[in-house]
Amino acid sequence: MNIYSDIVRPALFRLDAETAHHIAMTGLRLTPPALLSAVFGKPPLAPVRVFGLDFPNPVGLAAGMDKNAEALPAWEALGFGFTELGTVTAHGQPGNDKPRCFRYPAQQALINRMGFNNDGAEAIAARLAALKSSGRWPTTPVGVNIGKSKVTPLENAASDYAASFRALLPFADYFVVNVSSPNTPGLRQLQDRDALTAIVSALKDIDANVPVLVKLAPDLTDDAVREMAGPAAQTGLDGLIATNTTLDHSAVPPASDQTGGLSGTPLLGRSNYVLQLLRQHTDVPLIASGGVMTPESAYEKISAGASLVQLYTGFVYHGPALIRKIVERLAPITPR
Numbered sequence: 538m539n540i541y542s543d544i545v546r547p548a549l550f551r552l553d554a555e556t557a558h559h560i561a562m563t564g565l566r567l568t569p570p571a572l573l574s575a576v577f578g579k580p581p582l583a584p585v586r587v588f589g590l591d592f593p594n595p596v597g598l599a600a601g602m603d604k605n606a607e608a609l610p611a612w613e614a615l616g617f618g619f620t621e622l623g624t625v626t627a628h629g630q631p632g633n634d635k636p637r638c639f640r641y642p643a644q645q646a647l648i649n650r651m652g653f654n655n656d657g658a659e660a661i662a663a664r665l666a667a668l669k670s671s672g673r674w675p676t677t678p679v680g681v682n683i684g685k686s687k688v689t690p691l692e693n694a695a696s697d698y699a700a701s702f703r704a705l706l707p708f709a710d711y712f713v714v715n716v717s718s719p720n721t722p723g724l725r726q727l728q729d730r731d732a733l734t735a736i737v738s739a740l741k742d743i744d745a746n747v748p749v750l751v752k753l754a755p756d757l758t759d760d761a762v763r764e765m766a767g768p769a770a771q772t773g774l775d776g777l778i779a780t781n782t783t784l785d786h787s788a789v790p791p792a793s794d795q796t797g798g799l800s801g802t803p804l805l806g807r808s809n810y811v812l813q814l815l816r817q818h819t820d821v822p823l824i825a826s827g828g829v830m831t832p833e834s835a836y837e838k839i840s841a842g843a844s845l846v847q848l849y850t851g852f853v854y855h856g857p858a859l860i861r862k863i864v865e866r867l868a869p870i871t872p873r
Contacts, residue, residue: 540576541856554638554647555840564609569672570614579616580864587822587844588679588748589774590710594618594864595839599826599847600682600713600752613675616860620675621847622661623682624715627700629657630687633720639795640853644788645830646804647850650720650797653684658704664860665708679846681709682752684718691723694732695739702740712740712747717754717781719798723756730764736774741773748775753815755780755807755827762811766818768848776822778847779812780804783827801850804828809837816842832866839867 538544549557561823566572583594598612604623609739612620624678639648655661668674683705689697703714714736716727733751740749750772753765769777782798785807789799805828812825825838826847835846846867851859 539856539858540835541762541858546854546856550640550642553636554640555635558638562607563604565611565685568611569723570610572618573611573614577615578861579614579668580861581868583618583864583868584843585618588711588747588750590619590629592678592845593676593861594734595845595867596835596860596863597621597680597824597845599849600624600680600850601649601651601717601849602852606661607667609665609679610673610675613677615847615857616864617677619678619680619710619845621680621682622659623655623713624653624684624718625655625658625661625681625701625761626653626686627658627697627703627704628686628688629660630654637797638705639793639797641789641793641801642854644801644803645850645854646788646799646801647853648786648789648799649782652720652759653687653718658683658701659812662704662708665705669708673692678710678819679708680711680713681705682713682715685721685724685727687721691726692734694727695735698736698786699739699743703743706744706747708812709747711775712749713778714740714749715781716790717752719754719782719784728754728757728761728765733765750774750778750824752774752778752781752826753811755783755811756785759814762763764816766815769819769821774821776824776844776868777815777819778824778826779815779843780808780827783807800827801854802828802830805830805834805837809841812838812843813841829863831859832862835863836866
């Protein structure tokens with residue numbers, strides 16, 4: 538019996554998506570990590586070293602699942618090789634109006650328009666400080682995904698990202714600059730080279746040693762992808778993440794479509810294409826996200842030049858067993 542697919546998922550899927558998420562996060566926060574490991578098992582070691590960090594396996598939790606750093610010890614216990622917290626903004630914000638997250642089981646997909654709902658960088662830093670002082674900090678790398686506060690004008694974006702970076706610096710092994718969510722008005726304009734260079738420079742002026750990555754949208758034109766790849770090393774970026782959610786909803790029946798970013802199986806082809814295009818035009822490490830729903834889809838991404846992969850929607854639909862299956866599939870490969 539698969540505890541997740543036979544018991545946990547059917548119970549959670551009877552609830553609306555956001556309520557189920559909150560219940561799952563509460564359960565993960567309250568359950569001792571040792572019990573999670575005993576129940577779900579941990580994958581074998583498949584170590585990889587990327588941007589100066591050691592990962593016990595190349596499968597990570599994508600940003601969006603643990604926005605407020607509520608269950609950090611649980612993710613290592615479930616088998617993830619690294620965890621990306623957030624998206625965190627300098628100012629706490631409630632996000633968009635509910636409902637704002639929707640499941641599409643027939644398509645193995647989700648649509649969300651959460652809007653960077655989170656407690657804010659200072660509050661999350663305090664939570665992480667308490668966790669670290671408790672001795673329960675994970676041994677796996679921890680990344681922090683940071684975004685622009687909705688109240689901050691685009692012209693002040695660099696200082697807004699810098700405020701989050703400064704507050705969370707003691708707790709992050711790497712940072713991700715999120716300029717690609719479709720759910721914050723105007724955010725994707727920050728993928729412009731000059732705007733992005735200003736943000737990355739502001740972070741590197743604070744600390745040039747911590748790796749900084751940028752997460753890209755899958756909806757960029759080919760020329761825009763090439764433009765993002767070309768100056769990556771010149772701007773001081775240590776890596777890129779391909780990709781965020783998409784605004785292409787062609788896989789969703791029109792009668793049930795919702796505004797927001799689409800993730801899951803329908804995103805796989807486009808995210809793979811962007812990944813391949815990036816690999817052709819840059820040597821910086823790439824993390825692959827978007828449509829990782831099976832061991833084979835993860836294999837496709839590593840084979841296309843990714844060093845690491847991340848799960849979100851795949852974890853929602855398939856649970857912790859997917860982590861082990863992917864690691865076992867990738868173990869013979871030495872990621873780039």
